[in-house]
Amino acid sequence: MISLHDLRVSYGDREILHGVNMEVKRGETLVILGGSGSGKSTLLRTLVGLEKPSSGEIWLKGKNLASISDDDLDEIRRKMGMSFQSGALFGSMTVGENVGLPLREHTKLEDSTIEIMTRLKLEQVGLGGFEDYFPAQLSGGMKKRAAVARALSMDPEILFFDEPSAGLDPIIAAGIDQLILELKQAFHMTIIVVTHELASAFLIADQMVYIDKGVIIAQGTPAEMKANPLPRVRQFFDRVAEPEVEQEMDYLQMLTATHRRPNR
Amino acid sequence: MLAYVGALARLTSQAAYYAFVGPFRGRPLRLGRAFSQAMEVGVRALPVLSLITFFIGLILAIQGAYELKKFGAIHFVADAVAITMTRELGPLITAIVVIGRSGSAFAAEIGTMKVNEEIDALETMAISPVQFLVTPKFLAMILMLPCLTIWANFMGILGGSLFGVLKADFTFVEYMRASVSALFMRDIVTGLIKSVMFGMTITAVGCSEGLATGQGAESVGKSTTAAVVMSIFLVVVVDLIFTSLFFFAGGI
Numbered sequence: 001m002i003s004l005h006d007l008r009v010s011y012g013d014r015e016i017l018h019g020v021n022m023e024v025k026r027g028e029t030l031v032i033l034g035g036s037g038s039g040k041s042t043l044l045r046t047l048v049g050l051e052k053p054s055s056g057e058i059w060l061k062g063k064n065l066a067s068i069s070d071d072d073l074d075e076i077r078r079k080m081g082m083s084f085q086s087g088a089l090f091g092s093m094t095v096g097e098n099v100g101l102p103l104r105e106h107t108k109l110e111d112s113t114i115e116i117m118t119r120l121k122l123e124q125v126g127l128g129g130f131e132d133y134f135p136a137q138l139s140g141g142m143k144k145r146a147a148v149a150r151a152l153s154m155d156p157e158i159l160f161f162d163e164p165s166a167g168l169d170p171i172i173a174a175g176i177d178q179l180i181l182e183l184k185q186a187f188h189m190t191i192i193v194v195t196h197e198l199a200s201a202f203l204i205a206d207q208m209v210y211i212d213k214g215v216i217i218a219q220g221t222p223a224e225m226k227a228n229p230l231p232r233v234r235q236f237f238d239r240v241a242e243p244e245v246e247q248e249m250d251y252l253q254m255l256t257a258t259h260r261r262p263n264r
Numbered sequence: 265m266l267a268y269v270g271a272l273a274r275l276t277s278q279a280a281y282y283a284f285v286g287p288f289r290g291r292p293l294r295l296g297r298a299f300s301q302a303m304e305v306g307v308r309a310l311p312v313l314s315l316i317t318f319f320i321g322l323i324l325a326i327q328g329a330y331e332l333k334k335f336g337a338i339h340f341v342a343d344a345v346a347i348t349m350t351r352e353l354g355p356l357i358t359a360i361v362v363i364g365r366s367g368s369a370f371a372a373e374i375g376t377m378k379v380n381e382e383i384d385a386l387e388t389m390a391i392s393p394v395q396f397l398v399t400p401k402f403l404a405m406i407l408m409l410p411c412l413t414i415w416a417n418f419m420g421i422l423g424g425s426l427f428g429v430l431k432a433d434f435t436f437v438e439y440m441r442a443s444v445s446a447l448f449m450r451d452i453v454t455g456l457i458k459s460v461m462f463g464m465t466i467t468a469v470g471c472s473e474g475l476a477t478g479q480g481a482e483s484v485g486k487s488t489t490a491a492v493v494m495s496i497f498l499v500v501v502v503d504l505i506f507t508s509l510f511f512f513a514g515g516i
Contacts, residue, residue: 045384049387050388074390075390077389077390078390082388084385086381088380089382090385091380091382101389102389105389105391150389
């Protein structure tokens with residue numbers, strides 16, 4: 001369904017992803033793990049077409065996103081749903097209007113039909129009855145659920161989640177995990193999740209991928225990842241802090257090294 | 265600077281595409297959004313615009329009379345106010361009021377959406393941010409600015425009439441008649457053409473600054489400020505271009 005060949009993505013002259021290779025099968029749930037600044041968000045953004053690759057191929061449903069026409073990209077996007085880290089709900093519209101927006105823009109369905117479908121989607125995510133609330137009136141967890149409802153509104157084949165549990169308390173986060181599992185079991189969607197919450201990852205993943213400094217250094221089933229011997233991977237999974245710098249020269253270099261300011 | 269104007273032109277042509285060509289190519293126009301923008305840009309600006317242009321008209325009359333008195337030609341004050349308002353100050357002052365109200369609002373609204381990833385969300389839903397956000401504003405502005413300008417011209421002449429009646433021996437009716445007879449169609453039309461151009465400029469700058477916002481609340485503030493300052497500057501440049509054009513193209 002999705003495959004990446006030697007994908008490179010840069011922001012200006014700073015290369016973030018250095019040749020990523022990856023395959024996702026239909027109906028599979030892939031979790032992309034990585035530390036901060038590893039490039040996982042860039043990878044996700046490239047998968048949904050928000051960033052263009054600087055080289056390499058990225059095949060989604062038989063089309064190469066690196067060299068795709070805008071119309072074809074729109075076609076693919078209609079079958080895709082994305083839930084952003086902050087929800088990205090439109091503040092000037094109600095929750096119902098937010099969820100119904102893709103339907104209103106892309107179909108010729110009547111308002112009454114759209115309203116029914118909206119209510120259905122909101123029920124699915126546990127927000128039944130909240131159609132007339134504005135995003136500002138919702139709690140963090142509810143916003144995320146509303147964002148998922150909006151991502152589901154066109155019945156997508158692929159769902160993307162950017163840090164779905166970020167900033168949520170464990171109970172609400174577990175609720176979101178449960179929701180993802182239900183979507184997986186009920187609709188057999190291909191789901192791609194970027195997260196650094198290990199508990200969620202192990203719960204929902206069929207395949208995992210660990211990305212570090214723009215390269216995938218480990219991939220496999222959750223069991224395989226847990227058994228991976230690479231020190232960087234072990235450090236991430238065992239929650240070990242960066243080791244104290246012991247050598248004097250290393251310490252000196254750390255203090256005096258010039259850092260290029262990140263430029264987005 | 266040239267690159268900036270080039271980017272503005274690109275955005276405007278995209279917005280115009282979705283406004284005028286899109287509907288024939290299967291991308292229907294959602295007039296609801298354009299209508300609510302028009303209400304906000306136009307109707308809600310009327311109170312402050314009326315007051316400002318009334319006072320401007322009055323100021324024009326007073327300043328004009330100061331000079332005209334020397335030639336014993338104070339009865340020409342009605343002509344002076346009418347022509348200056350319709351050809352120049354009506355469109356310009358209207359544009360400045362709209363920049364302050366709507367130019368900044370466009371940048372702030374779109375900038376905040378950018379910071380909240382709402383623009384990205386639109387793109388991933390295969391909805392063009394230009395079609396969804398910019399085109400309704402564009403249509404609202406090119407419709408409302410001429411209307412507001414006509415109203416501004418009227419209020420300016422009214423302001424001048426206050427002076428004319430009190431200090432220049434006019435009756436209200438005489439003053440209005442003098443104003444109308446001093447005006448040629450071309451005075452009003454050139455002013456309205458300018459107002460449409462101003463409207464396009466203000467939309468382009470406000471929206472493009474909004475879309476170019478960086479991260480965080482501070483960037484939204486920067487975008488809004490930049491939108492207002494660049495709008496005022498470019499409106500004056502456009503004003504100069506069209507004033508010269510009208511003058512040299514046959515003295516209209």
